[in-house]
Amino acid sequence: MEHANIVHRCFRCGYCKFPGDYSDLNCPPHTVFGWDTYSCGGRMWLINAWLNQEIEATPHFAEILFSCVACANCQEHCVYPFKEDLLTIFEEAKTELVNAGIVPPPVRDYFKAVHISGNPYKLPQEQRGHWAQGTGLEEYSGQEYLLYAGCVASYDEVGMRMARSVGSLLKEASLSIGYLGNRENCDGNEVKTLGEAGLFSFLAEKNVRAFEELGVKKVITVDPHALNVFRKEYPKLGAEFQAWHFSEILQKAVKEGRIVPRRCELTVTYHDPCYLGRHNRIFGSPRSVLRAIPGLRFVEMRRSKENSLCCGGGGGNFFTDMLGSGPESPARARIREALGTGAQLLVVACPTCAKMLTDALKSEGAEARLEVVDLAEVVRRSF
């Protein structure tokens, strides 16, 4: 492990468990399982113990590491100078376990699915572009922008609805934009987070080459997870394209008058996706779009922006489901928090969050009081 020499510096003080105001625990696996071992400090101490051969790499140790949702709340609130390295340390430890073949079965199955099928759903590549049907979008052929959907927005029903909203809206804004359809490949963000460095390199290099061959210079992502690797990892592999999240493009289009939001006479709150917010510091764009919608009353949840509570789907947990869907799952806690604001709409900007929170809303039996909708849909639809 490259960062092995700093793992012992964690004091396990626990600032990393909280949001900035300390109102509640903000580390999803810790809130679900309850053991300090599942917190950031717990992981740091256990990794150190493992490196020092004081404990062995058991399946439980692997569960503790792989249940991390990579939400970066710990990085946000750690008091030490190595805070920026925390998720990298966890990733490196997971890589060691992957290399040793010690991974929880759902993680193993995830890797196999992505490796064999190119997506975690084990669905045919030919279905990747089905989400675009009826949007009027054309396949990419040198347009100014490429709209990249990602696996969840390509295959999951809720994610596909979001991709359609985004695609339709950008089309209405007269952007020169195309999508890849069955030429699109997995971006690899979750593969990387789960420690499969080899598979990530394979996926990323494939995408970099494909984008280069197609002459892609500008990419708009539906999925903040894709944005994350496009901005932070792909340039290391030679990628030269620029990447934006669709909320950034919407903000600009609304400001320029190319998109005119419909009226919305509802109270609305917004859930920050971890990979958009904490990871890429994009807090203002979605809020700016929402505030431009006539009639809309915007309310913040107590945990918002850099203090946002993760939906629980990050770090591959959307697929591996290691946190489960019980009452203490972060998605259900987030729904309860949204209900507490009195909002009628919970707006999301990430297909993973959309699916997690839609399911949690059902589990909480609160569908009559709250609706989970994506940012593009709020702009397009009258409420």
Add this chain to the structure above:
Amino acid sequence: MDRILDALVQIVGEGGVSNRPEELWYYGRDPGVMDPHEPDYVVTPRTTEQVQEIVRLANREGIPIVPMGNGMALTGLVIPLKGGIVLDMKRMDRILEVNERARYALVEGGTSQGKLKAYLEEHHPTVRHSIPDAPPTTTIAANVAIHGQGRLTQQYGFNSDMVTGLEVVLPTGEVCHIGSCSMGPYWFSKGPTLPDLSGLFLGWLGTTGIITKVGIRLYPRKKMRDVEIFATDRDDLVPEIIHRVTHTEMTEDITVWFQPRPLMFKDNNHVTIYFTADTDEEMEFKKLMVWDALREFMDSKDGGFMSVQPLRETLLEMPQRSIAAFADVPKGGGFEYSGPITLVDEYPAYAEKVKQLASKYNVVYSGTARMISGGHAMMFGISFAFNRADPDMIDRVRRAVHEATEFALERGAIPWKPNVEEQKLAISRMDPNTVKLMQLIKRSLDPNGIMNPGNWEVT
């Protein structure tokens, strides 16, 4: 599955108990320098009834129980010295009542300092509690159980003095209510005018029962806070400076700190004076009173108010994150301290001793004194940071802290949250009849000796 594990699962469910190597390893140590010792089980109860059942099981089976908040005492108080069950209380974290007019809050035994702070700020913004500078994960019950201090200790005494009632599971499994809550619905008094039984549990380090609910006093939250630092390079003047400042009765907290790094702080004592007020005029008046009280030291050029602007944000934080950050000074994730309670007049001797010990053992020091009850006493924190990956440095810190405690007890101090060795030192100095009384209490409450054995062993 072993029999005890099976019984614990019956009480708290599978998700509430672990005997897996990872939890046993983690809960067998704290961030200080004490040697680890692993428990046999870790349990996270959710209700008082579950705690009762666990205690009854432990009595039947003769298994030790160690109640734990966040385990940040740093002196090994939650290390299960004789194995058994570590009871991680943090899942009992509900805030049950806030009585704004009577100014008290009632919380469960695992409620964190941070959670109560945030809750009060949102729902009861006119009141606050005495939050310590320990991380916000630390629990209110554990803090009072070790006679912790907080931001309001200078004004109102130890945080344990602020307790307004307790619900305790006794070592034999009965639930006992202490104070006004034993007779009615209100949690406004832990003792007076009844016999004050809270003393059977406060300061006993979890050896006489498990606190499952605690009532705690709240105090007015003024609209503004500010801080000033009066610096002097003369250790011998600090007691008089404190005496004059506390005489004004104008301040919230008063701490004095000294440290060698960064160099701008070296050789100075920083008397840090916190103010609260509802208006600018009130703030101005309070500062003026303190300024006048210290004018003589400024005129003689023995001290002066330094610019606080670069430090203001850090100093006004509650809790102060910079205190945890001290652990990384030697880039090693640890610090340990001895925190004797003693007279403010002792400050010069202690300050000298800290520097001597740091030099003798070649370790990084930080000294902090927090005033208690208007200068009635002070907690003198003698802190040494260490590198967790350097066993030799850990050993040097351990010896430095031990010598600091010996020094303090020799001079008539009493130890705060003492580790096992410090407890033995304390007991060896106690009046034999005091020890005998402690024995009587301990034997009566915990006949099977299951509660945090190894600590306060007076038998």
